[in-house]
Structure formats: structure tokens, C-alpha cells
Amino acid sequence: MFSRISEDIRCIFERDPAARNIFEILTTYPGLHAIIFHRISHGLWNLGLKWLARFLSGVARWFTGIEIHPGAQIGQRFFIDHGMGVVIGETAEIGNDCTLYHGVTLGGTSWQKGKRHPTLGNNVVVGAGAKILGPIEIGDGARIGSNAVALKAVPADATVVGVPGRIVTKKEAIIKDEKRQAIAEKMGFDAYGMPHDMPDPVAHAINCMLDHMHAMDDRLEGMCKSMKSLGAELSEMDLPEIDSCEISSAAERSEGDDGEAPIEKIDESKIVD
Template sequence: MGFGWWEDIQCVFERDPAARTTFEILTTYPGVHAVMFHRLSHWLWNAGLKWLARVNANIARWLTGIEIHPGAVIGRRFFIDHGMGVVIGETAIIGDDCTLYHGVTLGGTSWEKGKRHPTLANNVVVGAGAKVLGPILIGQGARIGSNAVVVKDVPPGATAVGVPGRLITPKKAADGHREAIAKKIGFDAYGATKDAPDPVAHAINCMLDHMHVMDNKMQSMCEALKKMGLSEEDGVIPPLDSCEIVSTAEELLKLDEASGETPAKNKTAE
């Protein structure tokens, strides 16, 4: 059947930290079961026993919730994590060391015969719920984000996200000032990474950029006024890194008590 079943099992240890023993993988991983069934179905399909191949694939679908057409070509060390709802079409081609998560569809966009499903090069990862449609090429090492709908080629090493799928632009080195301001005020953009764009984080990052520009303009204006002989009055703005941030209710209560006020007094005064 072309490839050793042992590789299909061993690759699980590399990509799933929950995997503990070979016996556990053999008995409880539907993604591994589906791949093993497919190896047999694909061999039967190529041998001309197409009806028997379809029956075997249908049994695998019933047992695992994963539907792989016997005509699909799948490379070595292929891993389907969780697996429920995965659909792989007849003319799909998957390279070595690829990983698919649950809900992924490698589907077609037309009813015409011929190549109508995607081709995945080596080391491609497709996130949960993603749809990769049509006779397109996903380059080596590419990543498809969860719930993305990809209908165009993805270059090697690129990451595609969204509906329709779009390529993520790598983060620029010029964003250092943004990181510096965010660090001063104790904000990390919701923990968003450069490969996972978040609309809220993007909006706040734009605000940080605006603050940086305004600070530079204010500094330039103050320097110009000093040169004109205008003395600066009291009320110097403290630097951000010297500001104390109150983060708990206990700290708020201590501040109220230190000032001679309590929440109850404030409520009465109102």
C-alpha cells in the first residue's frame, strides 16, 4: 500500500502532546484509523476494485466521521487531529508531513471531471474548519488559518486567513515604537501574534501609533516655544513608566482610606 503504517503512528507523537503510548494511538485516534483505512481504499482503487474501495471508505467514514475519497493521493506521515467532519475530495493531492484539523474540507468548485481539488505540498498545516477549494496549490510549509476559505494559490511558507482567504503580511521592524509604548502602559495587544490579526488589537495598535506621533509633535512644539522665550509652567507630564496602575479592588480601597474617604462615604455624599 505504498507507505508504512508505523510512520503514520509515530508522527502523532511529534504533533500531539496528548499522545502517550502507541497502543493508545492505535485504539483511540480516529484520524489514524481514517488514514489506515484510506491506505487500503487507495490501493483497491488503483487496482481497479473501485466499488470495493468506495465501500471500505464508507465504512471508515461511518466509524471515524472522516470522509476521504479513495482516489485522493496522500503522502507520508499524514496526521488528522481530532478529525470529525474532515472531507477530502477525489483529486486532492497531499504531500508529506501535512496536518489537518477537524472540520477541514479539501473540496472542488465545479462538477466537471478532471483535477478539481487542491494540492497541498509538504509540511502544510490546515486549521480547524478551514475550506480549501478548487484545483489550487498550497505551497510547501504554508499555513491555513482556522475557518479560512481559500480559493487561490498560497505561496510556500505563507499564512492565509479570513473569508475569502488573504495572505498575512509579516510584521515590520518599524513597529518597535509601538511595542515600547505598549510595554510602558502595560498592554500587550491582547496577546495577539503577528500571524493572528485581531480587529480590536489592530485598532488599539493604531491608537498607539497615533500617541507616538502626537508625543513627538508636542515635544517639537515645546522646544520651539522655549526658543521663543516662553517659560514652561508647572504641570510637567510624568513619563508613562512612572505611573502606577491600580489593578485590584483592595488597592482602590486602600487609596480611598488614605484619602479619608470610603466607598460608603462617597455613596452618601452622592
Template sequence: MFSRIKEDINSVFDRDPAARTSLEVLLNYPGLHAVWFHRVSHRLWRADWKLLARVCSTFSRWLTGIEIHPGATIGRRFFIDHGMGVVIGGTAEIGNDVTLYQGVTLGGTSWKAGKRHPTLEDNVVIGAGAQVLGPITIGKGGKVGSNSVVVKDLPANATAVGIPGRIIPDKKHTDESQQREEVAKKYGFDAYAVSTDNPDPVAKAIGRLLDHMHLMDDRVSLLCKEVNTLGGDICPKNLPELRVGEFIDDEKAAAERRENKVASFDPEI
């Protein structure tokens, strides 16, 4: 028993940089307390002491703010960070080295008997406020983003975000986002935050503008080529680079001019 407690405490140091000493972890981490209470209630549940098991889990919920049904199966080095508001259903199965944050629900989607709750395989991480619902499986190493709602299986090492949860592509850059980065670089814009997966509406608008600029560049280049083929002489030079820094410098200079005007203004004139 003490070796398992020591293992649990060590797992906190691996996943929480705020942890300082073993005594601090032992006394101040409700996620650990909830797991330890669950081990007792789960043994009572399996021994068919169902009522006593539920009483134990209810006391744990009152003490820690974390509700774990005594029927849930939990592996080794399970860590609930912060913990308040976590709910784990009775048929949930959790593997080794799994991490949950506050507000997570491992819930069911029906009232039918049998397997109703999720299965989390080893090394899964579920972000704060996420809802993982139904008899689904989150594959080994899977991640669920904060406040996401996942109702379908998630493959191993995949990441799901959003409502409903959708899988983020494994590639760092899709063809479209790579194209946008190249166009942004050409015009001197910072391509940060114009990813196709970015939910920011301003970033999406900038991304569409870059798409439009790329299309217009292609059309103008093709037009120049055809005109030059017919004997014309247009577009002899490349477009000048447009850099955001130039606008920033101009704005600073304008602000200085306004300040100088205000400083030189004599109200007695």
C-alpha cells in the same frame, strides 16, 4: 505493510503529546484508521474496481467520521488529528508529513471534470475547520489557520488566516506595530495585543489611540522647539511616565476604603 503502520504510529507521537502508547494509538486514533482504509480503497480505485473502492471509503466514513475519496493521492506520515468531519476530494494531492485537524475540507469550486481539489505539499498544517477550495497549491511548510477559507495559492512556509484567507506578513513586527510598541512603552502601557493584525476591536481601538498619541507628541515637540527658538521657555521637562500599575494600586486602595466603611457601619445608629 507493517513498516508503514509502524511509521504512521510513530508520526502520531511526533505531533500529538497526548499519545502515550503504541497500543493506544493503534486502537483509538480514527485519523490513522481512515488513512489505512484509504490505502486499500485507493489501490482498488487504481485497479479500476471503482464501486468496491467507494464502498470501502464509505465504510471508513461510517466508522471514523472522515471522508476520503478513493481517488485522492496521499503521501507518507499523513496525520489527521481528532478527524471528525474531515472531507478530502477525489483529485486532492497530499505530500509527506502533512497534518489536518477536525472539520477540514479539501474541496472543489466547480463541477467540471479534471483537477478540482487542492494540492498540499510536504509539511503543510491545516487548522481545525479550515476550508481549502479549488485546484490550488499550499506550498511546502505552509499553514492555514483554524476556520479560514483559502481559495488562492499559498507560498512555501507562509501562513494564511481569515475569510478569505490572507497571508500573514513574515516580519514579526511591521513598522506600524513597532511604532505603537514604542509609544506604548513611553506611556507605560503593556503593548501586548495592539498588533495591527489583531482582530480584537478593543485592541484595534487602543492601537488607534497610540497612533493619535504619537502624532500629538510629535506636534507638541515641534511646537515647543519653535517657541523656544523664538525665545520662549516651555516644555523644559519630558512628560512623566504613565503606568498602569498606579491605577491598579489606586483601585485597590479605594476598594479597601469601601470595605472598611461597610465593616464600620452600625445599622443601629
């Protein structure tokens, strides 16, 4: 048990840049306190001392704000960052090198006895506020995005986002990102810097616009090739570059003397009752 705890301490240095020394980790990290309590209570649970194990887990919850059922099986180098509000059910199984953030729930969807909580593979990262519900399997290296709700099995190295959770496959995302980057560079536009697995509404809208522009660009190129094959003469035309300096200077000129944008006067004759 002590060797596992020492591994838990070492992994904190690898995953938390705020960690400075072992004494600070031992005295101020509730995630480590919770896992130490769990190692002890899980041993008592396996020995048949179930009430004592549950009592110890309740004490740990009171001190750390993290609830881990003593029956849960947790692998090596497990890290709970911040930790407040984390709930791990009785039949949950967690592999090695997994990371959970605050507000995560590994819960069940049934009151029936037996396996009713999720199983996490190795190197799984679960973002803040995420919920993984039911006896589902999360593959090795999977990522569960913040506030996502996973109700179905997740394959290895996949990312789940949204409510209900949807899987974002890496291959499709790479192809889309390459197309978006190509059309954005052609336009002289710095694409909105959001990763493919972040469901930001502005990023999604801009990415959809770039996808549409790419499709229209391909169609126009095909039309030009067809017209040239019929003997038509078409002049080559490059897209004009967007000068960000001119845009910023124009925006500055539109501001008032005090640095605030001038207030546009309202024509009262245009107001309709």
C-alpha cells in the same frame, strides 16, 4: 504501506502531547484509522477496483466521521487531529508532514471533471473549520487559520486568516509588531498578547490604536526637532508610568462589602419619556 503507517504513528507522538503509547493510538485515534483505511482504498483505486475502494472509504467514513476520497494523494507522516467532519476530495494532493484539524474541507468549486481540488505542499497546517476550495496550491510551511476560507494560491510560509482568506506576510507583521511593542513600552502598557495572524477584534482595535500613537509620536518628535532648529527651548518630558497596583486597589475599593460592584442609583428626574 506498513512503513508509511508506522511513520504516521510516530508523527502523532510529535504533534499530540496527549498521546501516551502505541496501543492507545492504534485503538482510539480516528485520524489514524482514517489514514489506514485510505492507504488501502487508494491502493485498490490505483488497481482499478474503484467500487471496492469507494465502498471501503464509505465504511471508514461511517466509523471515523472523516471522508477521504480514495483517489486523493496523501504523503508521508500525515496527521488528522480529532478529525470529525474532515472532507478530502478526489483530486486533492497533500505533501509530507501535513496536519489537519477537525472540520477541514479540501473541496472543489466546479462540477467539471479533472483537477478541481487543492494541492498542499509539505509542512502545511490547516486549522479547525478551515476551507480550502478549488485547484489552488498551498505552499510549503503555510498555515491556514481556523475557519478561514482559502480561494487563492498561498505562497510558502504565509498565513491565511479570515473569510475570504487574506494572506498575512511575515515581514510586514514583524515590522508592525516591533513598532507596537516600542510605543507600548514607552507608555508603560502591556500590549494585548495576540499574534499578528489572529483576527481578534479587540486585539485589532488595540493594535490600530498603537499604530496611530506611534505615528503621532513620530510627528511630534519631528515638530520638536524643527522647533529646536529654529532656536526654541523645549523641556524634556517623560510619559508618566502607569502603576497597575494603584489601579487594582482603586478597583477593589469601588466594590461593595460583598465583593460586588455597588449599584449606582438612578436619578428619576433625569429620565425622559
